[in-house]
Amino acid sequence: MKVGFHRSGGFAGLxxxxxxxxxQLPPGKCKELEQxxxxxxxxxxxxPSPSKSSYYADAFQYEVTVQDDDGxxxxxxxxxxxxxxxxxxxDWLTAHARG
Amino acid sequence: MSHSHDxxxxxxxxxxxxxxxxxxxxxxxxxxxxxxEAAAAARGQRAILGPMAALLAVSPGEKRRxxxxxxxxxxxPGKLVRxxxxxxxxxVSVNEAFDGAGATYDFYRTVYGRNSVDGNGMRLDSTxxxxxxxxxxxxxxxxxxxxxGDGRIFNRFTQSLDVIGxxxxxxxxxxxxxxxxxxxxxxxxxxxxxxxxxxxxxxxKQQTADKADWLIGEGLLAKGIKGIALRSLKxxxxxxxxxxxxxxxxxxxxxxxxxxxDDNGGVHINSGIPNKxxxxxxxxxxxxxxxxxxxxxxxxxxxxxxxxxxxxxxxDATYESAxxxxxxxxxxxxxxxxxxxxxxxxxxxxxxxxxxxxLPVKSAPSPAAPAPPLLRPLLPxxxx
Numbered sequence: 438m439k440v441g442f443h444r445s446g447g448f449a450g451l452x453x454x455x456x457x458x459x460x461q462l463p464p465g466k467c468k469e470l471e472q473x474x475x476x477x478x479x480x481x482x483x484x485p486s487p488s489k490s491s492y493y494a495d496a497f498q499y500e501v502t503v504q505d506d507d508g509x510x511x512x513x514x515x516x517x518x519x520x521x522x523x524x525x526x527x528d529w530l531t532a533h534a535r536g
Numbered sequence: 537m538s539h540s541h542d543x544x545x546x547x548x549x550x551x552x553x554x555x556x557x558x559x560x561x562x563x564x565x566x567x568x569x570x571x572x573e574a575a576a577a578a579r580g581q582r583a584i585l586g587p588m589a590a591l592l593a594v595s596p597g598e599k600r601r602x603x604x605x606x607x608x609x610x611x612x613p614g615k616l617v618r619x620x621x622x623x624x625x626x627x628v629s630v631n632e633a634f635d636g637a638g639a640t641y642d643f644y645r646t647v648y649g650r651n652s653v654d655g656n657g658m659r660l661d662s663t664x665x666x667x668x669x670x671x672x673x674x675x676x677x678x679x680x681x682x683x684x685g686d687g688r689i690f691n692r693f694t695q696s697l698d699v700i701g702x703x704x705x706x707x708x709x710x711x712x713x714x715x716x717x718x719x720x721x722x723x724x725x726x727x728x729x730x731x732x733x734x735x736x737x738x739x740x741k742q743q744t745a746d747k748a749d750w751l752i753g754e755g756l757l758a759k760g761i762k763g764i765a766l767r768s769l770k771x772x773x774x775x776x777x778x779x780x781x782x783x784x785x786x787x788x789x790x791x792x793x794x795x796x797x798d799d800n801g802g803v804h805i806n807s808g809i810p811n812k813x814x815x816x817x818x819x820x821x822x823x824x825x826x827x828x829x830x831x832x833x834x835x836x837x838x839x840x841x842x843x844x845x846x847x848x849x850x851x852d853a854t855y856e857s858a859x860x861x862x863x864x865x866x867x868x869x870x871x872x873x874x875x876x877x878x879x880x881x882x883x884x885x886x887x888x889x890x891x892x893x894x895l896p897v898k899s900a901p902s903p904a905a906p907a908p909p910l911l912r913p914l915l916p917x918x919x920x
Contacts, residue, residue, distance in 0.1 A: 446798070
């Protein structure tokens with residue numbers, strides 16, 4: 438499984454990108470990520486694009502792209518508008534991207 | 537959030553809560569107000585309070601602040617930890633959010649006569665400790681939300697007054713021009729937030745334009761990060777240059793306007809262009825920037841701009857505002873033209889008389905015409 442992560446926007450307007458290849462991770466970390474992605478998938482259809490409401494400002498926008506044998510799926514959300522499943526995946530990927 | 541007394545309150549119909557909100561003692565009013573808001577928020581409809589907002593608003597000039605603690609979760613607003621009449625807490629983020637909201641309220645009230653972000657005494661709600669190592673602060677249409685930073689790149693976001701002023705100004709924009717948060721109008725939304733965020737700080741320190749640092753997020757960058765702030769209105773593109781953070785990407789001229797899909801079309805990037813125009817105007821005029829430059833910008837934001845405004849339309853609107861406030865062909869109006877020219881925006885407005893006898897409209901100077909001379913800083917006008 439490969440997971441692409443892109444965070445953009447936010448108060449500073451900075452972009453954070455990473456690509457995670459599960460097969461390159463320590464087994465424990467790979468399993469952790471697979472479980473979180475599994476919960477995200479089970480939560481239903483990929484989340485629609487976050488509302489571009491003029492009321493939200495400085496929120497981060499997140500895009501998670503999951504690629505595996507089941508195909509490719511994109512998940513998008515913004516700060517304050519995320520499902521709990523998306524929150525957990527975003528937290529994991531953010532921490533990983535920061536190193 | 538729910539409290540036992542609010543559960544009772546929510547089963548009361550809105551007209552009863554409305555009565556309680558205006559006729560009861562302060563505690564009853566507050567509880568009724570929170571109940572109405574909680575119900576509206578649950579429907580995702582804070583705006584539904586619109587017609588009742590006037591009844592629920594406090595007397596002009598009274599600010600009402602609440603600070604919540606999200607305890608490193610992401611559920612908003614979190615646990616109520618400080619209300620308007622509560623003393624300082626032991627939590628420095630809570631106190632900073634509280635004080636910063638107060639300073640921003642006082643600035644808008646004192647300088648422009650504006651009663652809170654909606655002009656109608658809206659309560660100012662802040663949540664601190666949002667998320668874990670959250671490198672951000674944002675406005676969600678109803679409240680401000682602040683992270684603690686990760687300690688490696690960013691410190692906590694409540695420690696910069698201009699950040700707090702910036703977030704609250706997004707609320708002011710929401711309740712005035714409603715600039716769409718995308719592309720040019722989004723960059724203008726960001727621009728006004730930076731301008732008034734900076735002016736809140738300058739006002740709190742009573743700094744003149746030449747003494748101000750014109751920085752946004754000074755103190756936000758963690759120790760060891762090579763940078764002085766997140767943005768510079770005076771010199772866009774120079775605030776930081778660091779291996780972890782990258783280089784400040786803001787342009788200072790229209791020729792470097794960035795077209796991108798990131799960041800809602802680069803709203804935090806292209807805001808550098810109008811930011812520099814404003815800082816330039818304030819420097820030309822001299823004195824306190826909120827008095828003339830800020831007044832022109834406030835007039836523009838609250839009375840002239842539309843939701844999809846472009847940089848060109850904004851520039852033209854500021855020219856009209858300057859004419860309306862200070863007179864046609866006034867030094868202020870000429871300085872506005874000059875300021876926009878320095879960032880590559882030529883006004884489409886000629887010498888239009890806004891007040892007084894009607895004169896034929898003259899066309900804008902031809903490209904071959906010499907640029908007007910740089911104006912020396914003007915002495916501040918005497919107060920009436």
